Amino acid sequence: MAKKLCKSFHSTPDSMRKRIIIDRILRINQAHLHGYLGREGDPLMTSNIDMKTAxxxxxxxxxxxxxxxxxxxxxxxxxxxxxxxxxxxxxxxxxxxxxxxxxxxxxxxxxxxxxxxxxxxxxxxxxxxxxxxxxxxxxxxxxxxxxxxxxxxxxxxxxxxxxxxxxxxxxxxxxxxxxxxxxx
Known part of the structure; x- marks a missing residue:
């Protein structure tokens, strides 16, 4: 799945890649502005934490x-x-x-x-x-x-x-x- 997403990302035109990156940055900024960051279950805050050993x-x-x-x-x-x-x-x-x-x-x-x-x-x-x-x-x-x-x-x-x-x-x-x- 990850290879497929990565492959599709790199096969898109440059303008589309830039739009995807900008869209992701805007979503993160909107989440931050509306206070969603840091809430329980937020994938932005827990994606890099190994919950089995934390x-x-x-x-x-x-x-x-x-x-x-x-x-x-x-x-x-x-x-x-x-x-x-x-x-x-x-x-x-x-x-x-x-x-x-x-x-x-x-x-x-x-x-x-x-x-x-x-x-x-x-x-x-x-x-x-x-x-x-x-x-x-x-x-x-x-x-x-x-x-x-x-x-x-x-x-x-x-x-x-x-x-x-x-x-x-x-x-x-x-x-x-x-x-x-x-x-x-």
């Missing part, structure tokens, strides 16, 4: 983000110690207790992402933690994370991954799925 990709993303947050909270607790974390946050001009709050927040987000307790919401709620890390600590060190003090490259990518998870969905093996209202 859920496992979401699960892998969710688990890796959760493990990273457990490690991040663990560094604050075991390496810097709670007192050291409080002191560091105070040196940034923030209340020292906020460092303990962030440590608990990261630990809770890591657990929520790993076991699947409202993963989309957990991803959105922990993203400001990384935005704060970028603005308060890493932005002055340049872009690359290999720079002295660590640049903002890694926390920015981590934030984008969290937002992507929130947009994609909870994924399989979720203990408490995020409430999901479908837009009709």
């Amino acid at each position: 859920g496992y990709g979401v699960l892998l993303l969710r688990l890796s983000l959760g493990i990273l947050f457990l490690a991040h909270a663990g560094i604050k607790y075991f390496v810097f110690t709670p007192a050291g974390t409080e002191h560091f946050f105070a040196s940034l001009g923030l209340p020292g207790w906020f460092g303990i709050f962030v440590m608990i927040w990261e630990f809770a987000a890591g657990i929520a992402l790993i076991v699947g307790i409202w993963p989309r919401l957990a991803a959105l709620l922990i993203a400001p933690d990384l935005i704060g890390a970028i603005l308060m600590v890493h932005i002055h060190n340049g872009f690359l994370f290999t720079a002295k003090g660590g640049g903002w490259e890694y926390p920015a990518f981590w934030t984008i991954a969290l937002v992507a998870l929130a947009l994609i969905g909870d994924g399989p093996y979720t203990l408490l799925p995020t409430l999901n209202r479908k837009i009709t």
